[in-house]
Amino acid sequence: MFHSHIGELAAFATAICWTATPIAFEAAGKRVGSLTVNFIRLIIAFVLIVFFTLATRGMFLPLDATAVNWTWLTISGMIGFVIGDLFLFEAYVQIGARISLLIMAAVPPITALAGFLILGETLTFMDLLGMFITVAGIAMVILVKGKNEKKVQLSHPVKGIIFAFIGALGQSFGTIFSKLGMGDYNAFAATQIRIIAAIAGFSIVVTARKHWKKIFESLKDYAALRNIAIGSVFGPFIGVSLSLLSVQYTTTGVSSTITSISRILIIPISIFVFKEKISLKEILGALITIGGVALLFV
Numbered sequence: 001m002f003h004s005h006i007g008e009l010a011a012f013a014t015a016i017c018w019t020a021t022p023i024a025f026e027a028a029g030k031r032v033g034s035l036t037v038n039f040i041r042l043i044i045a046f047v048l049i050v051f052f053t054l055a056t057r058g059m060f061l062p063l064d065a066t067a068v069n070w071t072w073l074t075i076s077g078m079i080g081f082v083i084g085d086l087f088l089f090e091a092y093v094q095i096g097a098r099i100s101l102l103i104m105a106a107v108p109p110i111t112a113l114a115g116f117l118i119l120g121e122t123l124t125f126m127d128l129l130g131m132f133i134t135v136a137g138i139a140m141v142i143l144v145k146g147k148n149e150k151k152v153q154l155s156h157p158v159k160g161i162i163f164a165f166i167g168a169l170g171q172s173f174g175t176i177f178s179k180l181g182m183g184d185y186n187a188f189a190a191t192q193i194r195i196i197a198a199i200a201g202f203s204i205v206v207t208a209r210k211h212w213k214k215i216f217e218s219l220k221d222y223a224a225l226r227n228i229a230i231g232s233v234f235g236p237f238i239g240v241s242l243s244l245l246s247v248q249y250t251t252t253g254v255s256s257t258i259t260s261i262s263r264i265l266i267i268p269i270s271i272f273v274f275k276e277k278i279s280l281k282e283i284l285g286a287l288i289t290i291g292g293v294a295l296l297f298v
Contacts, residue, residue, distance in 0.1 A: 007250025010242045011258035017239030019265040022097035024231035025089060032218035034089035035211055039202045040228050042195055045236035049192045062189040072181025073190055076174045077197030084170015087163040094160025098270050102141055102263050103164035105289045108256040109134050110172040126295055134292030140285035178244060187244035195236060260293045
């Protein structure tokens with residue numbers, strides 16, 4: 001029973017990880033900035049995965065990866081971790097983890113559309129319906145009536161919403177290139193390659209922005225470091241690796257659908273832990289969004 005549902009169980013575990021991760025990174029980002037959080041969490045995740053792969057595979061680096069693995073997974077790391085997460089983490093600071101996570105539900109429709117345009121995959125009527133419902137659910141949350149009741153406006157800062165959508169684009173294309181590069185290669189070792197690429201990419205960004213001093217100064221902020229460490233364990237180390245494991249044992253569609261329940265799991269945490277006031281419309285929007293994602297893979 002367990003072995004026949006490894007992919008589905010890994011996807012559910014990923015959803016739990018990806019509920020905790022944005023909350024931790026949002027708290028840290030508000031203290032030391034999103035770029036600092038991005039860089040430090042990758043260093044922490046790399047150290048963790050080195051020890052894990054050394055214990056489980058006898059290798060501290062992915063020395064058995066092929067040139068194909070390295071090429072596509074490096075591209076995936078640059079697009080998914082560097083470009084995608086650079087904007088997503090700033091969205092956490094701008095509009096919060098809950099709304100950012102909801103907007104990230106656009107990842108499966110974007111991935112399906114990219115597969116149609118790039119890989120020549122087919123799109124059925126149910127796929128198109130699922131995309132429409134997913135977008136409608138997101139719009140239900142981020143759009144509200146203006147003061148004069150005639151114009152529709154965004155419920156949160158436009159910069160944060162745009163950043164979250166760019167993050168969704170990065171994760172979508174990062175997933176496509178991960179699938180191309182991983183094949184039947186070890187999921188944790190594949191994640192390690194993506195992290196190595198991301199560290200190199202962020203080093204360039206940090207240097208260009210002259211941000212190294214702020215990163216070293218942030219090491220004195222123990223509250224921020226604690227949250228970054230928590231997010232690193234559940235995010236790029238366990239969460240991303242489980243998501244890659246999931247797509248090895250089940251379809252990308254099933255994996256994405258199960259993982260998307262993190263949009264619902266974060267609601268009670270926002271209510272009871274952070275005392276956020278969440279409207280019925282926002283809850284319905286999250287449920288509709290997940291329904292749309294599910295339709296994509298019927």
